[in-house]
Amino acid sequence: MAGIAVIGAGMGAMAAAARLAVAGHRVAVFERGATYGGALRRFERDGFAFDTGPGLLHLPAVYRDLFVKTGREPLESCVELSQVDPASRHVFADGTAVSLPNASRAGVVEALDGALGAGAGERWSAFVNRARDAWDATRRPLLEEPLRPDWQVLGRDPYPAVRRRGLFGRGKGPTTATLAEVARRELADPRLVALLESHALAYGFDPRSAPASAAVLPYMEQTFGSWYARGGMRALADALYERCLARRVEFTFGAEVTGIVEKDGRAAGVELADGQVAGAEFVVAGGDPVRLAAMVPGGPLWGAEDVGPEVRPERAPGRFTVALALRGARPGDAAHRTVVHGEDRAAELAAVFGEGAGPRAVCHGPTVTVLRPDDPASRPDDDHEAVTLSATVAAGGPWDREAAEAAADRLVERAEAAVPGLRERLLWREVLPPADDEPVAGPALAGREGRFLRPANRTRIPGLYAVGGRSHPGGGPAHAGMSGAIVAGLIVNGEDWRGSA
Template sequence: FMDRARDAWDRSRRPLLEEPLRPDHRVLGRDPYPAVRQRRLLRPARQAGTVAEIGAWELADPRLAALLDGYALAHGLDPRTAPASAALLPYMEQTFGSWYVEGGMRELARAVYERCVARRVTFVFGAEVVRVVEKDGRAAGVELADGEVAEADRVVLGVRPRPGLVPGQVWGADDVAVRAGAAGRFTVLLSLRGGREADAVHRTVVHGADGAAEQEAVFGGRVAAHPTVTVLRPDDPATRPDAEHEAVTLTATTAPQGPVDWRDPEVRRRFADVLVERAAAAVPGLRERILHTEVRTPAETEAETGAEGGAVPPPALAGAAGAYLHPGNLTRLPGLYLAGGWAHPGGGLAHAGMSGTLVAGLVVEGDGFRGSR
C-alpha cells in the first residue's frame, strides 16, 4: 500500500503541492493512486476509488482500514468519499515525519512574527477586513470595518474568500470553487499532576469500535458517541511547570459549529468527558490526575479566526474530478492572490505554508512562476 502511495506521490506532488495551481488543473481530477484491480468470480473487476474502499478491498484487515480512515478523519476528510489519493497523507508522514513545535504551536506563530518584524513587516491587529478594494481592474487595497481603506499594490488574502469580501471578477467559470464547509476540531487541554513517564508515546490514536457510525455523525452534523481520539503527550518541558506535572492534549474531528451548537455548556462538558474517558486507554489513571481542564471547540475556532463554523480546511487532493482541490493562488483580478488553508494546496500548516511560498514566488517572479526547482 505504501509503495502504491509513493507512486501517487511521485505522480502528483509537483502540480498538487509544489506549484501554483495550473490553469489546466483538470489533470488533477484523475486519481493518481494506482488502485489494485480486484478480479471477482463472475462479476466485474473493481478498483478502490475512495479511502474506505482501499481499506475494505486492499488492506482487508479492519484494524489497518481503521488506521487509514484515521488519517483521512484527522485531516477533516470523510473516508467514505475522500478519493484514494488521500493515501498520500500517511505516505507523507511516514516519509517526511511528523513535526512538533517545541513549546507548542503558538511558538511557531511567535517565531514567524518575530522574523517578520526583523524584516520590517508591519502588523495591524484587531482590524477586520470587510472588502478587497478594486480600482481600474486591479486589487488596490483593503477596506477595514471602521471604513478606513489601506491602499496596497498587491493583496494576499489569507482567509476563506467569500462573496462580498472579494470582488465578483476573481474567478471564471473554469476555476476551482471555494470548498464548502468542512469538519471542525474539538480539543481538551489537560494539566495533570504526576510526571510523564520517560517512555510515554508522543501521539496515540484511540479508535472507536464503529468507525462508520462516527463518520456518519461527524459528516452528518451530529456529535459522535464514540469518537476517534488523538492523545498528545509531547516530551516538552516548556509545556509544564516541572517534572512532577504533565500537559496532555486530546483532540477529535467533529461536526462544525452550526449543526452542533458547541457553545452549549452541556454538549461541551459531555463530549470533553467522552474524550477523557477514551484517552484513558492511552494514559492509565488519566482522570484521577487532572488538575485543570480547558475545552476548545469549533465555536472558539470560529470566534477567534473567523473561519465559518470553525471549519478546518483539509489539504488538497487529486482525483474525484477535482472536487478536493482549492482555488488557485493567482486570481483573475490582477494584484489579488490567495494563500492559506482555503487556497491551493489547502489546509494543515505544511500545506498552508506551501501556499505562502507559492504566492511569494508569484509576487517576486511574476504570474508565470511554476514553483522552485
C-alpha cells in the first residue's frame, strides 16, 4: 500500500494516522516537538499534574468510533472515562451561583429556575431547543463530511431566530443575528447571557461577531455530556499514541518539516530541516494551514473561491493557565469545573478581542474556569489538591514575567469564589501564558457568510491534505478527531467520498 507522511502528532494527525495504518498504509509521523498530543498538554511537578489544554471531552462518540475502527480494544478499555456531575458550577457577577447537572435537560431547567428565578429555566430550554435545530442542520456538513464544494450555502445561519415583534417587526420573518444579539433578545437575564457567552469565550469566539449558530456549543455539552479521563485529558492522547504504535505507525520527534516535495503535479513527500527528504504518495499535514501554505512555493493551496486560512475576521485568542498546588484535601462536594463569570462583560470582551495587542494583560475581573478533578493521578496524596485556572486572553505576545504574574494574581483572586481560602492553602503556583502560535481553536460554525468555516481538508495539490483543529471541521478534541476521520476517508475511499453514512 501507499506510504503516507504525516506532519505533526496532534490529535487530528494521530487520528488520521491510526485509521490509515489499519487500512493497510505505511504511515510515518514527523513531529517537530518532543512529544505528541497537540493541545492536550499536561504539566507535572512535585507529584502534582495539571491539564493545560482542554480539560473535558464532549462528543466522546468520536473517539469511541476511532478506537473501535482501529483495533479490538474499545476506548473504555484504554481510557477510564467518567461523566462529571455537576457538569459545571457557575458563579455570576452578582454572586448568584448555580450547579448544572450533566446531560439532563429537565435538571438544568430546575436548577436555573431555583437559582435565577421562575421562568429562567424555560427561557434557557427554549433557546437550547432552537440550538438543536441548528445542530441538526449542520452536524453532517460541519462535523462528519468533507467541506462541500458549494460551501457558500453554509454561509447562511441555520439558527431559527424567533420572529420579530412590535410595530416595525410585525409580519416580518425570522432574522439572523450574532450570538450576542440572540442572547440579549431571547435570554434577557444577564446571568443567562453570561452563561451562553462563556461557552463562546471558552472556544475563542467573540459573541458580538460570532454567528447565532454558535448556540450549538452549549447544546453539544448539555446533550452529550461532559467527560473526564482519569489521568487527565492527556491520557486520551497517550491512548491514541499507543494505538498508533500498535498499528505500526512510525514516529520521529524533533523532526521539523520545512517543505512539501512535489512530483508530476502531486505531493510526493516532505523535506526536513536537516535536509533529508522522506518520500510518500500522500502527505497529511497537521498544524497551521498558513504555515503549510508557506511550505509549498508553487502557488496557493486554497484558491480565491475556497475557504482560506485567513477567513476568520479576527485573530484567535489564547488560553492563559495557572497551575496551583494546594495543601489540604479536596472537599467531597467540590465541583469538577466552576466558571467564575466576569465582572464587566464589555471590558472583558474589549480586552480579549479589541483592536491592537498592546501590553499583555487581562481585564480587572476576567471570566475564569476552575478545574478541580477528583483524580488521585493529579496529586501526590489525598492531603493535597491540584487546581487549574484558565482564562481566554488576547492574541499576540510575548508575555513578560511581570505581566504574566499580574495576570495570574487576578485569576487567583477571582478563583476564590470557587475555592474558598485558596490563597491560604497555596503551596506554589506555575504560570503558563499562551505562546503566540497556540491559539484557542473552536469548531467551524455556519453563518456570517462563511467567515467561521475552516480550510478544507483537500488542497489544490493532489495527495496533500490538511488535518487538525485549524482545518475543517475545526478545533476541540472531538472535532480534531473527526478531521482525522475525514482525511482518512478521502485517502482510503477516494476524492468523491462524502462521509460516513
